[in-house]
Amino acid sequence: MKKDIQISYEQYQSSNELAEIEKELYLKAKEARENAYAPYSQFFVGCAVLLxxxxxxxxxxxxxxxxxSGLCAERTAMFWISANFPDENIEKVFVVGGPKELSLTRAPIPPCGACRQSMMEYESKQNKNITLYFANLNDEVIKVNAIKDLLPFYFDGTFL
Structure with missing residues (x-):
């Protein structure tokens, strides 16, 4: 039997279309990106997480x-949060990434598979959706309402 999976998402041409808190997250993720340590790939990613x-x-x-041995922006932020604020739920995650040179930006940069799985762990743990935004350096943004929307066949503790 063949089945299809559909993903619902919103796309914004500019961060100016976002609500104030999302604009703040975008700016903080973009600023965090500037401090990334990416001497090998020259691919800089920043992440801002709203608790x-x-x-x-x-x-x-x-x-x-x-x-x-390195670590992505999303996991850097979320692991630190879990270590320091283990009882706080995560509301929103905003990721901004791309090559160091602004002229080389592409479509909005989504989290890698390892980050999706790691974020899914926190979404499952808190039993509450985490809204995810990801953007490029041209100010385009994509929003999904839950991590499981990007990882529909996720693995979690129920399989253990």
């Missing part, structure tokens, strides 16, 4: 000459 209590925390990618 249920209103706090915003950021992360950026951290590369290492001994691939794959």
């Amino acid at each position: 249920e209590n209103g706090d915003i925390h950021v992360g950026n990618n951290q590369e290492n000459a001994a691939y794959p």
Whole structure:
């Protein structure tokens, strides 16, 4: 039997179309991107995470000459949050990424598979959707209402 999966998402041509909190997350993720350590790939990614209590925390990618010992921006931010605020729910995640040179930007940059799986763990843990935004350096933004929308056949603790 063949079945199809459909993903619902919103696309914005500019961050100016976003609500104020999303604009703030976009700017913080873009700023965090500037501090990424990406000497090998020259691909800089920043992430801003809004907690249920209103706090915003950021992360950026951290590369290492001994691939794959580095860590993506999303996991850098979320692991730090989990270590320091284990009882706080995550409301929204905003990711901004692209090559160091602004002229080389492409479509909005989505999280990699490892980051999707890691974010899905927190969405499952808190039993509440995490809204995800991802953008490029040309100010285009895509929004999905839940991590599971990007990872419909996710693996979680129910399989163990």
